[in-house]
Amino acid sequence: MEIDGTLLTILGIAAGILILSGWVDQIIKGYKTKSLKDISKYLMLFISGGSILWLIYGMVVSDIFIIGTNIAAIFLMMTVLFMKKRYEKATNAN
Amino acid sequence: MEIDGTLLTILGIAAGILILSGWVDQIIKGYKTKSLKDISKYLMLFISGGSILWLIYGMVVSDIFIIGTNIAAIFLMMTVLFMKKRYEKATNAN
Numbered sequence: 080m081e082i083d084g085t086l087l088t089i090l091g092i093a094a095g096i097l098i099l100s101g102w103v104d105q106i107i108k109g110y111k112t113k114s115l116k117d118i119s120k121y122l123m124l125f126i127s128g129g130s131i132l133w134l135i136y137g138m139v140v141s142d143i144f145i146i147g148t149n150i151a152a153i154f155l156m157m158t159v160l161f162m163k164k165r166y167e168k169a170t171n172a173n
Numbered sequence: 174m175e176i177d178g179t180l181l182t183i184l185g186i187a188a189g190i191l192i193l194s195g196w197v198d199q200i201i202k203g204y205k206t207k208s209l210k211d212i213s214k215y216l217m218l219f220i221s222g223g224s225i226l227w228l229i230y231g232m233v234v235s236d237i238f239i240i241g242t243n244i245a246a247i248f249l250m251m252t253v254l255f256m257k258k259r260y261e262k263a264t265n266a267n
Contacts (some may be wrong), residue, residue: 086233087230087233087234090226090227090229090230090233091230093223093226094223094224094226094227094230095223096223097219097220097222097223097226098219098220098223098224100215100219101213101215101216101217101218101219101220101223102216102220104213104215104216104219105212105213105215105216107213108211108213108216109211109213112211114211115211116211117202117203117206117208117209117210117211117212118199118211118212119195119198119199119201119202119203121194121195121198121199122195122196122198122199122202123195124195125191125192125194125195125198126191126192126195126196128191129187129188129189129190129191129192129195130188130192132184132187132188132191133184133188135184136181136184136185136188136238139180139181139184140181144230
């Protein structure tokens with residue numbers, strides 16, 4: 080397939096925005112309901128680990144979209160994991 | 174940074190395995206608890222949309238790891254979304 084720089088830029092930005100919007104919505108939902116117990120802790124840990132590897136991969140191939148999306152995704156996923164831990168601690172304390 | 178084919182292969186495979194393991198664990202957890210209500214529907218829809226764009230991106234740059242991981246991730250995320258809908262329907266029916 081022919082490589083088109085503009086197409087790649089649009090795809091990379093749109094994919095990044097969609098993925099990050101999804102995580103932001105998850106954070107908002109969790110903040111509102113104060114419950115994230117249905118979310119697997121290992122989902123967060125494993126896909127964060129995967130994102131760290133994608134980040135290294137993106138650095139090796141010098142792909143700014145892979146790098147940017149994964150840095151932001153790792154930050155958002157760690158936020159979800161932190162909220163999950165915090166809400167579960169609060170529930171157990173009651 | 175210098176591009177090393179073997180390093181890229183290892184990174185791509187490891188990242189893919191981690192991300193897919195995370196989703197498989199989420200499916201197992203959801204199947205056991207029969208509850209996925211804390212997971213944002215938009216998280217599933219948005220990151221699936223993002224994965225579809227990453228898949229196209231991977232096809233354009235002919236990157237087998239981006240293609241493979243995203244095909245599998247889309248399938249697993251759709252499974253989680255389907256389970257979520259099904260469990261919520263079952264809960265509402267009671």
